[in-house]
Amino acid sequence: MDAYIGPLLFLGAAGLLAIGVVGMLLSNHLFRMVLALVIAEAGVNLMLVLAGYRWDAVAPILQPGVAAQPMVDPIPQALVLTAIVIGVGVQALALTLVIRIREAYGTLDMAEVRARMEVDVAAAGGGEATGSRERPAGGRPLPGPGALPEPPR
Amino acid sequence: MPRFATVLFLAGFAFLLFSLTLTLGFGEPPMRAGQGVLDQAVAGTGAANAVSAVLLGFRGLDTLGELSILFAAATAGGLVLGHRRPGGDGPPAGAILQAGTRLLFPLMLVVGFYIVLHGHLTPGGGFQGGVILAAAFFLPVLAGTGAGPDHALLRVVEGLAGTVFILIGLAALWTGGVFLEPLLVDRGALHELFSAGTLPLLYLAVGLKVGAELAGLLAHMARAGGGEA
Numbered sequence: 001m002d003a004y005i006g007p008l009l010f011l012g013a014a015g016l017l018a019i020g021v022v023g024m025l026l027s028n029h030l031f032r033m034v035l036a037l038v039i040a041e042a043g044v045n046l047m048l049v050l051a052g053y054r055w056d057a058v059a060p061i062l063q064p065g066v067a068a069q070p071m072v073d074p075i076p077q078a079l080v081l082t083a084i085v086i087g088v089g090v091q092a093l094a095l096t097l098v099i100r101i102r103e104a105y106g107t108l109d110m111a112e113v114r115a116r117m118e119v120d121v122a123a124a125g126g127g128e129a130t131g132s133r134e135r136p137a138g139g140r141p142l143p144g145p146g147a148l149p150e151p152p153r
Numbered sequence: 154m155p156r157f158a159t160v161l162f163l164a165g166f167a168f169l170l171f172s173l174t175l176t177l178g179f180g181e182p183p184m185r186a187g188q189g190v191l192d193q194a195v196a197g198t199g200a201a202n203a204v205s206a207v208l209l210g211f212r213g214l215d216t217l218g219e220l221s222i223l224f225a226a227a228t229a230g231g232l233v234l235g236h237r238r239p240g241g242d243g244p245p246a247g248a249i250l251q252a253g254t255r256l257l258f259p260l261m262l263v264v265g266f267y268i269v270l271h272g273h274l275t276p277g278g279g280f281q282g283g284v285i286l287a288a289a290f291f292l293p294v295l296a297g298t299g300a301g302p303d304h305a306l307l308r309v310v311e312g313l314a315g316t317v318f319i320l321i322g323l324a325a326l327w328t329g330g331v332f333l334e335p336l337l338v339d340r341g342a343l344h345e346l347f348s349a350g351t352l353p354l355l356y357l358a359v360g361l362k363v364g365a366e367l368a369g370l371l372a373h374m375a376r377a378g379g380g381e382a
Contacts (some may be wrong), residue, residue, distance in 0.1 A: 006179020016168040019162060025159045047174065052187065055180040060191060060203035061276060064344040071203065073187030074194075078207035082219050085280050087364070089226030092370050096230040099377045 002055075016043030030101060030108040034094045041087045045080045052076035088143050198335045199349035200273035208278070209355050213322065213333030220315065220362060227366040246297045253295040261289035269360035272301045272323050273349045279359025286364030291371045302371040307365045314362035321358070 020040025027033050052073030060074040098108065105113050165259030177183070190211060192202045198210035208216055225300075265285035293299030322333035330336070337350035347353075 009176055010177070010179065012172065014167065016172055018167045021166065022163055026156070026161070036312065046372075049176065050174075051185065052182050052289055053180055054182060059276070060194075061201075061274075062195065064201075071191050073182050073184055074203035074207050075184065076186050077204045078212065081204065081278075081280060082215060084268040085192060085219055086222050086369075089223045093226045093229050093233075094372075096233045096374060096377070097373065100233050103377070118310065122184070146280035149374060 006050075010047065013043050013050060016040070016046060017152040019043070028110050030098050030113070033110075034091060034098060037094065038087070038091060041083070045083055045087075048080050048083070049077045091122055185200055191226075195343060198352060199271075199343065200352055201336055201344055202273055202275065204276075205273045205352065207280050209333075209359075210335040211336075211351050213355070214321040216359065217318065217322070217333065220318065220359065223363065223366055224311075224315070228368045231371050231373055233372045242298070250296045253296050254292050256294055258289055261285055261292070265289060265360070265364070269356055270346065272356040273352045274344060274346070278358040280363055282356075283360040283363030284367060287358065287367035287371065289362060290364070290377075294375045295370060301375065304369060304372070307369045309361070311362055311365040311369075314358040314365065318355060318358040318362070321355055324351075341350075373381045 017040050020036045020038070020043055022037025023039065024033050027036060034102040052075065053074050054070060057072045060071040062068075073104065101113055102108055105116055107113060181200060190207055191203055194200065194206040194210070200210065223313040225232070233260040265282045268277035268285060269282030271281055272282070290302045294301040325334040325336050326332050330337065335350055342348060351378070
């Protein structure tokens with residue numbers, strides 16, 4: 001049984017990380033992307049803590065009246081503590097940006113936000129928005145797959 | 154097809170992760186530094202909690218960098234959201250919610266400061282306790298019974314805590330050590346509250362700074378959340 005626990009735990013941590021990265025890449029909603037980032041961070045932290053585990057050891061804190069015994073590696077735990085705090089900072093900043101985007105555009109759909117942002121950026125620069133995948137130049141409708149050749153970039 | 158490329162990337166990424174972790178072995182860490190830290194933790198810092206010893210004794214500069222990242226995030230959050238009036242558009246809090254908030258506030262303060270001050274002895278420390286302190290001051294906003302913490306006061310607490318942290322580090326430099334080296338001025342006995350030299354002071358500074366920053370950030374976000382979009 002013991003032989004399977006380690007790989008199983010690592011599998012769980014790597015699975016969390018994979019779920020988070022999948023969510024970040026495939027999601028089209030900004031808030032869900034932030035949530036996926038949180039899940040990925042949890043996976044990374046779990047993996048780091050697991051890397052310092054020892055079968056025969058206790059938590060790295062000396063107890064009064066208890067004889068010294070082997071302890072798990074304290075360095076990954078301290079690293080994870082740092083990583084969690086930095087993760088909170090990153091998440092908070094991401095959420096403030098999400099709040100601002102929702103106030104400015106009224107939506108969190110990434111394709112729509114990106115298209116409108118490109119127009120705004122171009123307008124602030126005094127020019128026309130050049131085409132993009134979401135908003136082709138000249139107001140033409142988006143061609144279906146294979147209907148038109150790719151325009152030269 | 155971007156989706157196909159994404160899936161392909163993910164499959165490769167997952168394969169890399171699984172093969173890495175499966176060859177790592179579980180229960181027999183290959184790292185050697187941890188045992189050295191455990192051997193020197195008590196003699197070098199006087200802290201019973203080896204994680205705290207690593208965080209403030211061996212890697213104090215990292216913790217200072219971590220605090221600066223949190224400070225940068227909190228400042229950027231305030232900058233992005235700007236200064237706003239507290240929006241009181243929610244329904245008024247009921248009697249149970251108001252009484253519960255008032256009851257919970259002192260208890261959370263006690264727990265938060267206990268965890269901050271016992272960081273060198275028990276699981277806990279400045280970061281964990283600071284989050285509880287922030288939650289205590291954020292309670293009135295959550296319950297809708299108050300406007301939350303005063304931003305001017307938070308700024309003063311945060312600045313003072315950060316200054317104290319750096320001053321303790323400079324004091325170590327002045328007494329002939331390196332920056333943020335643990336100063337064992339009053340060593341005390343192991344497992345006592347007043348032990349481990351400057352480590353509890355550093356943790357108190359960390360706890361106040363983290364608490365003030367998080368409370369400010371949460372209050373900013375709560376004020377912004379009331380807007381209709």
